[in-house]
Amino acid sequence: MSEQGQRALPLLARFLIGILAGPLYRDHVLGDLQEELHLKGSASQSRLWIWQQVFAAIPGLVILRTHDLDLRSIAVTTLLTLVAYGLLVLLGQIVTRPILMSMRDSFSGGPSWDYLYFYMLVRLPGVFLVGALFALVAYRPSQSSHENFARRLAPLLLVLILPQIWFIVAADQIEFVAGRIIRAVADGVVLYAGAGAGFWLKLRLSDK
Amino acid sequence: MESNKNLGEFEMLVLAAILRQDGDAYGISIKQDIEERTGRSPSLGALYATLSRLEKKSLVRSRIGDATAERGGRAKRHYTIESIGQKLLEQSVQALRNMTDGVVSWSFAI
Numbered sequence: 001m002s003e004q005g006q007r008a009l010p011l012l013a014r015f016l017i018g019i020l021a022g023p024l025y026r027d028h029v030l031g032d033l034q035e036e037l038h039l040k041g042s043a044s045q046s047r048l049w050i051w052q053q054v055f056a057a058i059p060g061l062v063i064l065r066t067h068d069l070d071l072r073s074i075a076v077t078t079l080l081t082l083v084a085y086g087l088l089v090l091l092g093q094i095v096t097r098p099i100l101m102s103m104r105d106s107f108s109g110g111p112s113w114d115y116l117y118f119y120m121l122v123r124l125p126g127v128f129l130v131g132a133l134f135a136l137v138a139y140r141p142s143q144s145s146h147e148n149f150a151r152r153l154a155p156l157l158l159v160l161i162l163p164q165i166w167f168i169v170a171a172d173q174i175e176f177v178a179g180r181i182i183r184a185v186a187d188g189v190v191l192y193a194g195a196g197a198g199f200w201l202k203l204r205l206s207d208k
Numbered sequence: 209m210e211s212n213k214n215l216g217e218f219e220m221l222v223l224a225a226i227l228r229q230d231g232d233a234y235g236i237s238i239k240q241d242i243e244e245r246t247g248r249s250p251s252l253g254a255l256y257a258t259l260s261r262l263e264k265k266s267l268v269r270s271r272i273g274d275a276t277a278e279r280g281g282r283a284k285r286h287y288t289i290e291s292i293g294q295k296l297l298e299q300s301v302q303a304l305r306n307m308t309d310g311v312v313s314w315s316f317a318i
Binding site for chain 1: 234235239251254283284
């Protein structure tokens, strides 16, 4: 309850409505709900009433956020992404694998094939997705992608890269320095590319 | 603008509520008007999805109003019907009337 005896909307309800209504309508939908609650007075069932309103609003708010989405573009983008991933796997088999094989044979104690496959097929796509999701949630459309990178993504990049530095410096694995540096650079580039994709998607969604 | 296209039923109710309130219509006032006159209780989500669609079709326009304490300091979004919206509403009501004349007994004049 507020100072005026006015019941405030539950935090989770505000969060749900805020996420679903989007920046254009968030304040108006929440304001309407708050005003309707105020008009109802302090009925004992008001908490139940609030949640009924929130759940009833969800389908409409989903339509509000999605009715302008260009589904054809999304389908084409998804298809192109899958094709690009397929090409990457193919490239890994035809080009990257022989290079890595040659590198591995040149150094003692290099990474196992299991790890290399895990790295190419799971870790890098995972880093891409993390970057995309992070940008989708945390990036601010009012700032450029470089500003967002410097202010938001850089700490996440450090979290990814610091273990590689730790392995080289603290864990006495100086002989793997080349591999660690390559992995750190690859992580960074893929994370940045993922964040770029997520930011692009966020800008498209905020245009609606 | 597809001026010859008829409106959906809920779009007609929303446009009529906006028209009745002469520039002061906003989410809750539209919702209450529909509730009082039709017995239907639309959700805020459905209402705003419809308002957004009508605005994109240029049938209504909106402006941001003042924030008030009972709204938790959040602003209203006021809606006004455009002349093309009013014309389309009249066409749609007329189309409905044409379709139901002789089948349904109308107890009011349009």
